[in-house]
Amino acid sequence: MAQPSTGRHTETLDYIQSxxxxxxxxxxxxxxxxxxxLIEMACIEAGDIMRGERPARxxxxxxRDTR
Numbered sequence: 001m002a003q004p005s006t007g008r009h010t011e012t013l014d015y016i017q018s019x020x021x022x023x024x025x026x027x028x029x030x031x032x033x034x035x036x037x038l039i040e041m042a043c044i045e046a047g048d049i050m051r052g053e054r055p056a057r058x059x060x061x062x063x064r065d066t067r
Contacts, residue, residue: 010050017046 020043027035048054 009056013046013050017043017050020046 020039024036024039024043027039045054049056
């Protein structure tokens, strides 16, 4: 599978993070605390991937271990 171009990859992650922030606000307004937490974790994960602090994909061996 081909890797996405770095610019497009970052753009996509930035968009995802923006949407997650909006969803977090909506969940917070509805007082859905667990949903707020999970969305916030996804937002942090997207930021970590953009900064190169975390890989975008798990390795195949890690995926097999979870089954």
